[in-house]
Amino acid sequence: MDDTIHAGTDTDSRYVVATYRLRDRADTLEARAEGIAIGLTIGTWTDLPNARKAQVAAHCGRVEGIRVIDEAAPGGVIAEIDIAYPVANLDTTFASLLTTVFGKLSMDGEIRLQRLHLPEDLERAYPGPKFGVSGVRERFGVYGRPLVMSIFKACAGLTLDELVDQFGEQAAGGVDLVKDDEIFFSEVHASAAERVVAYREKAREVAAQTGRETAYAVNLTGPVHQLRDKAKRLAELGAGALLVNVVAYGFDVLADLARDPDISVPILAHPAVSGALYGSPNYGIAADIVLGQLMRLAGADMGIFPSMYGSVTLGGEATEQLLAHLRKDGVHRKVLPAPSAGIYPGLVPQLYRDFGIDLILNAGGGIHGHPGGASMGGQAFFDAISAVQQGQSLQAAAVDKPALAAAIAKWGARA
Structure with missing residues:
Protein backbone atom coordinates (compact mmCIF):
# COMPACT_ATOMS: atom_id res chain seq x y z
CA MET A 1 0.00 0.00 0.00
CA ASP A 2 1.16 3.53 -0.77
CA ASP A 3 -0.85 5.93 1.38
CA THR A 4 0.41 9.49 1.18
CA ILE A 5 -0.23 11.34 4.42
CA HIS A 6 1.61 14.51 3.49
CA ALA A 7 3.64 15.64 0.53
CA GLY A 8 5.35 18.92 -0.26
CA THR A 9 5.64 20.31 -3.79
CA ASP A 10 8.11 23.18 -3.65
CA THR A 11 11.50 21.57 -3.02
CA ASP A 12 14.17 23.64 -4.78
CA SER A 13 17.91 24.03 -5.19
CA ARG A 14 18.25 25.40 -1.67
CA TYR A 15 17.62 21.98 -0.15
CA VAL A 16 19.06 18.48 0.11
CA VAL A 17 16.21 15.98 0.33
CA ALA A 18 16.69 12.74 2.25
CA THR A 19 14.21 9.86 2.13
CA TYR A 20 14.03 7.53 5.13
CA ARG A 21 12.36 4.17 5.53
CA LEU A 22 11.18 3.55 9.09
CA ARG A 23 8.77 1.65 11.29
CA ASP A 24 6.48 3.64 13.60
CA ARG A 25 2.88 4.03 14.69
CA ALA A 26 0.67 5.52 12.00
CA ASP A 27 -0.69 8.18 14.31
CA THR A 28 2.77 9.46 15.21
CA LEU A 29 4.32 9.68 11.72
CA GLU A 30 3.69 13.39 11.26
CA ALA A 31 5.15 14.22 14.66
CA ARG A 32 8.12 11.93 13.96
CA ALA A 33 8.77 13.62 10.65
CA GLU A 34 8.58 17.10 12.15
CA GLY A 35 10.90 15.98 14.92
CA ILE A 36 13.48 14.81 12.38
CA ALA A 37 13.25 17.97 10.28
CA ILE A 38 13.75 20.25 13.28
CA GLY A 39 16.00 18.01 15.37
CA LEU A 40 18.66 17.67 12.66
CA THR A 41 18.69 21.36 11.82
CA ILE A 42 17.81 23.96 14.48
CA GLY A 43 17.13 21.55 17.36
CA THR A 44 13.90 23.16 18.59
CA TRP A 45 11.24 25.55 17.35
CA THR A 46 8.48 25.94 19.89
CA ASP A 47 10.74 27.30 22.61
CA LEU A 48 12.26 30.04 20.46
CA PRO A 49 11.15 33.68 20.74
CA ASN A 50 9.62 35.13 17.56
CA ALA A 51 12.69 37.22 16.77
CA ARG A 52 14.92 34.15 16.96
CA LYS A 53 12.48 32.14 14.84
CA ALA A 54 12.81 34.64 12.02
CA GLN A 55 16.58 34.50 12.36
CA VAL A 56 16.89 30.71 12.10
CA ALA A 57 13.98 30.02 9.73
CA ALA A 58 16.26 29.67 6.70
CA HIS A 59 18.16 26.90 8.51
CA CYS A 60 15.17 24.83 9.57
CA GLY A 61 14.41 21.52 7.88
CA ARG A 62 10.98 20.77 6.56
CA VAL A 63 8.82 17.74 5.85
CA GLU A 64 8.36 17.10 2.13
CA GLY A 65 6.41 13.87 2.18
CA ILE A 66 5.12 10.97 4.28
CA ARG A 67 4.04 7.72 2.60
CA VAL A 68 2.80 4.55 4.28
CA ILE A 69 4.09 1.61 2.23
CA ASP A 70 3.02 -1.26 4.53
CA GLU A 71 0.22 -0.64 7.01
CA ALA A 72 0.09 -4.27 8.15
CA ALA A 73 3.70 -4.56 9.29
CA PRO A 74 4.17 -5.93 12.82
CA GLY A 75 5.14 -3.34 15.41
CA GLY A 76 3.72 -0.41 13.44
CA VAL A 77 3.47 0.73 9.84
CA ILE A 78 6.40 0.91 7.43
CA ALA A 79 6.65 4.37 5.94
CA GLU A 80 8.89 6.60 3.89
CA ILE A 81 9.52 10.16 5.02
CA ASP A 82 11.10 12.90 2.88
CA ILE A 83 12.93 15.66 4.75
CA ALA A 84 14.44 18.75 3.10
CA TYR A 85 17.59 20.18 4.68
CA PRO A 86 18.83 23.67 3.80
CA VAL A 87 22.05 23.71 1.79
CA ALA A 88 22.93 26.75 3.90
CA ASN A 89 23.60 24.36 6.80
CA LEU A 90 26.36 22.53 4.93
CA ASP A 91 30.01 23.31 4.30
CA THR A 92 30.47 21.00 1.24
CA THR A 93 32.26 18.29 3.22
CA PHE A 94 30.88 14.78 3.41
CA ALA A 95 31.15 15.05 7.18
CA SER A 96 28.63 17.89 7.18
CA LEU A 97 26.35 16.18 4.66
CA LEU A 98 26.19 12.82 6.44
CA THR A 99 25.97 14.31 9.92
CA THR A 100 23.14 16.58 8.81
CA VAL A 101 21.01 13.98 7.05
CA PHE A 102 21.72 10.95 9.25
CA GLY A 103 23.93 11.86 12.22
CA LYS A 104 22.11 11.24 15.49
CA LEU A 105 19.08 9.98 13.55
CA SER A 106 21.04 6.83 12.64
CA MET A 107 20.87 5.86 16.32
CA ASP A 108 17.12 6.41 16.66
CA GLY A 109 15.73 2.91 16.28
CA GLU A 110 14.69 1.24 13.06
CA ILE A 111 15.36 3.77 10.34
CA ARG A 112 17.30 3.63 7.06
CA LEU A 113 18.49 6.33 4.67
CA GLN A 114 17.03 5.15 1.37
CA ARG A 115 17.59 8.02 -1.08
CA LEU A 116 19.47 11.28 -1.14
CA HIS A 117 18.85 14.10 -3.60
CA LEU A 118 21.39 16.89 -3.95
CA PRO A 119 20.80 19.98 -6.08
CA GLU A 120 23.24 20.42 -8.96
CA ASP A 121 24.91 23.47 -7.48
CA LEU A 122 25.83 21.46 -4.39
CA GLU A 123 27.00 18.50 -6.47
CA ARG A 124 29.39 20.84 -8.25
CA ALA A 125 31.02 21.68 -4.93
CA TYR A 126 32.28 18.09 -4.70
CA PRO A 127 35.20 17.06 -6.91
CA GLY A 128 33.77 14.10 -8.78
CA PRO A 129 36.02 11.79 -10.83
CA LYS A 130 39.18 13.31 -12.28
CA PHE A 131 39.31 10.74 -15.09
Missing part, protein backbone atom coordinates in the same frame (compact mmCIF):
# COMPACT_ATOMS: atom_id res chain seq x y z
CA GLY A 132 36.00 8.90 -15.23
CA VAL A 133 35.20 6.24 -17.81
CA SER A 134 36.66 8.05 -20.83
CA GLY A 135 39.76 9.19 -18.96
CA VAL A 136 40.51 5.73 -17.60
CA ARG A 137 40.13 4.22 -21.06
CA GLU A 138 42.46 6.82 -22.53
CA ARG A 139 45.05 6.34 -19.82
CA PHE A 140 45.18 2.56 -20.24
CA GLY A 141 44.56 2.54 -23.98
CA VAL A 142 41.53 0.25 -23.76
CA TYR A 143 38.61 0.89 -26.10
CA GLY A 144 35.65 -1.14 -27.29
CA ARG A 145 35.81 -3.76 -24.54
CA PRO A 146 35.76 -4.11 -20.76
CA LEU A 147 39.00 -3.67 -18.86
CA VAL A 148 40.43 -6.78 -17.22
CA MET A 149 41.84 -6.47 -13.71
CA SER A 150 43.59 -9.12 -11.64
CA ILE A 151 43.57 -9.00 -7.85
CA PHE A 152 46.92 -9.54 -6.14
CA LYS A 153 46.67 -12.43 -3.70
CA ALA A 154 49.00 -13.78 -1.01
CA CYS A 155 50.82 -10.45 -0.57
CA ALA A 156 51.63 -10.28 3.12
CA GLY A 157 54.94 -11.82 4.15
CA LEU A 158 56.36 -12.12 0.64
CA THR A 159 59.68 -10.58 -0.36
CA LEU A 160 59.83 -8.01 -3.12
CA ASP A 161 61.30 -10.58 -5.52
CA GLU A 162 58.44 -12.96 -4.81
CA LEU A 163 55.89 -10.20 -5.30
CA VAL A 164 57.50 -9.20 -8.60
CA ASP A 165 57.32 -12.79 -9.83
CA GLN A 166 53.63 -12.93 -8.96
CA PHE A 167 53.00 -9.60 -10.69
CA GLY A 168 54.85 -10.82 -13.77
CA GLU A 169 52.73 -13.97 -14.01
CA GLN A 170 49.55 -11.91 -13.90
CA ALA A 171 50.89 -9.41 -16.44
CA ALA A 172 51.82 -12.24 -18.80
CA GLY A 173 48.10 -12.93 -19.20
CA GLY A 174 47.69 -9.47 -20.71
CA VAL A 175 45.50 -7.98 -17.99
CA ASP A 176 45.11 -4.22 -18.07
CA LEU A 177 45.51 -3.74 -14.32
CA VAL A 178 46.85 -5.67 -11.37
CA LYS A 179 45.51 -4.30 -8.11
CA ASP A 180 46.78 -4.80 -4.60
CA ASP A 181 44.68 -6.75 -2.16
CA GLU A 182 42.89 -4.16 -0.02
CA ILE A 183 44.21 -5.82 3.15
CA PHE A 184 47.84 -5.32 2.13
CA PHE A 185 49.11 -2.70 4.58
CA SER A 186 52.43 -4.15 5.70
CA GLU A 187 55.55 -2.63 4.18
CA VAL A 188 58.03 -4.69 6.17
CA HIS A 189 59.33 -6.54 3.11
CA ALA A 190 58.47 -4.07 0.35
CA SER A 191 57.22 -0.51 0.54
CA ALA A 192 54.55 0.78 -1.81
CA ALA A 193 57.16 2.90 -3.59
CA GLU A 194 59.48 -0.09 -4.05
CA ARG A 195 56.61 -2.16 -5.43
CA VAL A 196 55.57 0.54 -7.91
CA VAL A 197 59.10 0.86 -9.29
CA ALA A 198 59.75 -2.89 -9.43
CA TYR A 199 56.38 -3.76 -10.95
CA ARG A 200 56.69 -1.10 -13.61
CA GLU A 201 60.07 -2.48 -14.63
CA LYS A 202 58.58 -5.98 -14.73
CA ALA A 203 55.57 -4.73 -16.72
CA ARG A 204 57.87 -3.28 -19.36
CA GLU A 205 59.83 -6.52 -19.51
CA VAL A 206 56.63 -8.53 -20.03
CA ALA A 207 55.31 -6.00 -22.54
CA ALA A 208 58.35 -6.65 -24.73
CA GLN A 209 56.89 -10.14 -25.28
CA THR A 210 53.14 -9.44 -25.11
CA GLY A 211 52.95 -5.97 -26.65
CA ARG A 212 50.87 -4.71 -23.73
CA GLU A 213 52.07 -3.01 -20.55
CA THR A 214 50.08 -3.88 -17.43
CA ALA A 215 49.39 -1.09 -14.94
CA TYR A 216 49.51 -1.45 -11.17
CA ALA A 217 46.85 -0.17 -8.77
CA VAL A 218 48.75 0.31 -5.51
CA ASN A 219 47.01 0.27 -2.14
CA LEU A 220 47.31 3.77 -0.67
CA THR A 221 47.89 3.29 3.05
CA GLY A 222 49.26 5.08 6.08
CA PRO A 223 48.25 7.92 8.39
CA VAL A 224 45.63 10.22 6.88
CA HIS A 225 47.83 13.32 7.08
CA GLN A 226 50.45 11.58 4.91
CA LEU A 227 48.20 10.23 2.18
CA ARG A 228 48.29 13.15 -0.24
CA ASP A 229 52.09 13.35 -0.27
CA LYS A 230 52.35 9.58 -0.57
CA ALA A 231 49.83 9.54 -3.41
CA LYS A 232 51.79 12.19 -5.32
CA ARG A 233 55.02 10.26 -4.85
CA LEU A 234 53.49 6.98 -6.04
CA ALA A 235 52.02 8.72 -9.08
CA GLU A 236 55.42 10.22 -9.91
CA LEU A 237 57.05 6.80 -9.63
CA GLY A 238 54.65 5.30 -12.15
CA ALA A 239 51.65 3.88 -10.31
CA GLY A 240 48.85 3.13 -12.74
CA ALA A 241 46.12 3.84 -10.19
CA LEU A 242 45.56 4.30 -6.49
CA LEU A 243 43.46 1.81 -4.56
CA VAL A 244 41.69 3.54 -1.67
CA ASN A 245 39.65 1.92 1.11
CA VAL A 246 37.22 4.82 1.00
CA VAL A 247 34.74 3.98 3.75
CA ALA A 248 37.51 3.05 6.18
CA TYR A 249 39.35 6.33 5.54
CA GLY A 250 36.30 8.52 4.90
CA PHE A 251 34.74 10.14 1.84
CA ASP A 252 36.44 13.44 2.59
CA VAL A 253 39.83 11.73 2.31
CA LEU A 254 38.90 10.53 -1.18
CA ALA A 255 37.64 14.00 -2.09
CA ASP A 256 40.91 15.53 -0.87
CA LEU A 257 42.88 13.19 -3.16
CA ALA A 258 40.56 13.79 -6.11
CA ARG A 259 40.81 17.57 -5.81
CA ASP A 260 44.62 17.61 -5.90
CA PRO A 261 45.81 18.31 -9.48
CA ASP A 262 49.21 16.83 -8.70
CA ILE A 263 47.73 13.37 -8.07
CA SER A 264 47.62 12.50 -11.73
CA VAL A 265 46.40 8.90 -11.67
CA PRO A 266 42.91 7.38 -11.51
CA ILE A 267 41.46 6.37 -8.15
CA LEU A 268 40.02 2.89 -7.64
CA ALA A 269 37.55 2.88 -4.74
CA HIS A 270 37.30 -0.27 -2.63
CA PRO A 271 34.11 -1.03 -0.63
CA ALA A 272 35.78 -2.46 2.50
CA VAL A 273 33.74 -1.76 5.66
CA SER A 274 30.75 -0.51 3.63
CA GLY A 275 28.64 -3.50 4.58
CA ALA A 276 28.47 -2.11 8.08
CA LEU A 277 26.51 0.81 6.60
CA TYR A 278 24.21 -0.92 4.11
CA GLY A 279 24.08 -4.52 5.33
CA SER A 280 20.71 -4.38 7.09
CA PRO A 281 17.46 -3.77 5.16
CA ASN A 282 16.07 -1.81 8.12
CA TYR A 283 19.05 0.23 9.35
CA GLY A 284 21.97 2.17 7.93
CA ILE A 285 22.35 3.70 4.47
CA ALA A 286 21.32 2.11 1.18
CA ALA A 287 24.19 0.51 -0.76
CA ASP A 288 23.60 2.59 -3.88
CA ILE A 289 24.16 5.78 -1.88
CA VAL A 290 27.33 4.51 -0.21
CA LEU A 291 28.93 2.73 -3.16
CA GLY A 292 27.46 4.73 -6.01
CA GLN A 293 26.28 8.26 -5.29
CA LEU A 294 28.82 9.25 -2.63
CA MET A 295 31.75 7.48 -4.32
CA ARG A 296 31.13 9.42 -7.53
CA LEU A 297 30.72 12.75 -5.75
CA ALA A 298 33.92 12.16 -3.79
CA GLY A 299 35.99 11.42 -6.88
CA ALA A 300 36.23 7.68 -7.56
CA ASP A 301 37.15 6.98 -11.18
CA MET A 302 36.55 3.24 -10.79
CA GLY A 303 34.28 1.70 -8.19
CA ILE A 304 34.43 -1.84 -6.82
CA PHE A 305 31.24 -3.33 -5.37
CA PRO A 306 29.91 -6.85 -4.70
CA SER A 307 28.69 -8.48 -7.89
CA MET A 308 25.35 -10.22 -8.31
CA TYR A 309 27.03 -13.59 -8.80
CA GLY A 310 29.23 -14.43 -5.80
CA SER A 311 28.61 -15.31 -2.18
CA VAL A 312 28.77 -11.62 -1.24
CA THR A 313 26.16 -9.88 -3.36
CA LEU A 314 24.01 -6.77 -3.54
CA GLY A 315 21.23 -8.26 -5.64
CA GLY A 316 19.86 -7.07 -8.95
CA GLU A 317 17.72 -4.14 -7.78
CA ALA A 318 20.45 -2.60 -5.61
CA THR A 319 22.96 -3.06 -8.42
CA GLU A 320 20.70 -1.26 -10.90
CA GLN A 321 20.30 1.65 -8.49
CA LEU A 322 24.04 1.79 -7.90
CA LEU A 323 24.78 1.78 -11.63
CA ALA A 324 22.26 4.56 -12.14
CA HIS A 325 24.35 6.74 -9.82
CA LEU A 326 27.64 5.82 -11.49
CA ARG A 327 26.35 6.35 -15.02
CA LYS A 328 23.74 9.08 -14.92
CA ASP A 329 24.24 12.20 -16.99
CA GLY A 330 25.17 14.98 -14.60
CA VAL A 331 27.76 17.49 -13.51
CA HIS A 332 30.50 14.88 -12.95
CA ARG A 333 32.25 12.34 -15.15
CA LYS A 334 30.86 8.81 -15.09
CA VAL A 335 32.48 6.08 -13.01
CA LEU A 336 33.72 2.75 -14.38
CA PRO A 337 32.00 -0.05 -12.40
CA ALA A 338 33.99 -3.05 -11.18
CA PRO A 339 31.64 -5.78 -9.92
CA SER A 340 33.66 -8.10 -7.72
CA ALA A 341 33.42 -11.59 -6.20
CA GLY A 342 32.37 -14.61 -8.21
CA ILE A 343 33.81 -13.33 -11.51
CA TYR A 344 35.23 -16.01 -13.83
CA PRO A 345 35.74 -16.28 -17.63
CA GLY A 346 32.55 -18.26 -18.24
CA LEU A 347 30.54 -15.37 -16.82
CA VAL A 348 31.68 -12.84 -19.44
CA PRO A 349 28.58 -13.13 -21.69
CA GLN A 350 26.35 -12.49 -18.67
CA LEU A 351 28.49 -9.52 -17.62
CA TYR A 352 28.12 -8.02 -21.09
CA ARG A 353 24.34 -8.37 -20.84
CA ASP A 354 24.16 -6.95 -17.33
CA PHE A 355 26.71 -4.13 -17.62
CA GLY A 356 27.62 -3.52 -21.28
CA ILE A 357 31.24 -2.87 -22.21
CA ASP A 358 31.92 -0.03 -19.79
CA LEU A 359 33.03 -2.10 -16.83
CA ILE A 360 36.04 -3.78 -15.26
CA LEU A 361 36.22 -7.56 -15.20
CA ASN A 362 37.71 -7.83 -11.72
CA ALA A 363 38.86 -11.32 -10.81
CA GLY A 364 40.87 -12.90 -8.03
CA GLY A 365 40.17 -16.61 -7.84
CA GLY A 366 38.89 -16.52 -11.42
CA ILE A 367 42.45 -15.75 -12.53
CA HIS A 368 44.70 -17.24 -9.85
CA GLY A 369 42.62 -20.43 -9.62
CA HIS A 370 43.00 -21.28 -13.29
CA PRO A 371 44.52 -24.77 -13.73
CA GLY A 372 47.24 -23.27 -15.94
CA GLY A 373 48.12 -20.49 -13.51
CA ALA A 374 47.44 -16.77 -13.40
CA SER A 375 48.74 -16.00 -16.89
CA MET A 376 46.33 -18.46 -18.46
CA GLY A 377 43.61 -17.18 -16.16
CA GLY A 378 44.00 -13.71 -17.61
CA GLN A 379 44.18 -15.07 -21.15
CA ALA A 380 40.92 -16.95 -20.62
CA PHE A 381 39.12 -13.66 -19.95
CA PHE A 382 40.41 -12.19 -23.21
CA ASP A 383 39.38 -15.34 -25.05
CA ALA A 384 35.90 -14.94 -23.61
CA ILE A 385 35.76 -11.26 -24.55
CA SER A 386 36.80 -12.08 -28.10
CA ALA A 387 34.11 -14.75 -28.36
CA VAL A 388 31.38 -12.38 -27.18
CA GLN A 389 32.49 -9.65 -29.57
CA GLN A 390 32.42 -12.11 -32.47
CA GLY A 391 28.99 -13.44 -31.52
CA GLN A 392 30.42 -16.85 -30.76
CA SER A 393 29.50 -19.13 -27.86
CA LEU A 394 32.24 -19.68 -25.31
CA GLN A 395 32.09 -23.43 -25.89
CA ALA A 396 32.67 -22.98 -29.62
CA ALA A 397 35.48 -20.50 -29.02
CA ALA A 398 37.14 -22.84 -26.54
CA VAL A 399 37.76 -25.50 -29.19
CA ASP A 400 41.03 -23.85 -30.19
CA LYS A 401 41.62 -21.75 -27.05
CA PRO A 402 43.12 -23.94 -24.32
CA ALA A 403 43.04 -21.23 -21.64
CA LEU A 404 39.30 -20.71 -22.09
CA ALA A 405 38.66 -24.44 -22.39
CA ALA A 406 40.37 -25.12 -19.07
CA ALA A 407 38.45 -22.28 -17.38
CA ILE A 408 35.12 -23.65 -18.65
CA ALA A 409 36.05 -27.14 -17.52
CA LYS A 410 36.69 -25.83 -14.01
CA TRP A 411 33.98 -23.19 -13.53
CA GLY A 412 31.49 -23.69 -16.35
CA ALA A 413 30.04 -21.07 -18.66
CA ARG A 414 26.83 -19.10 -18.83
CA ALA A 415 25.24 -18.91 -22.24
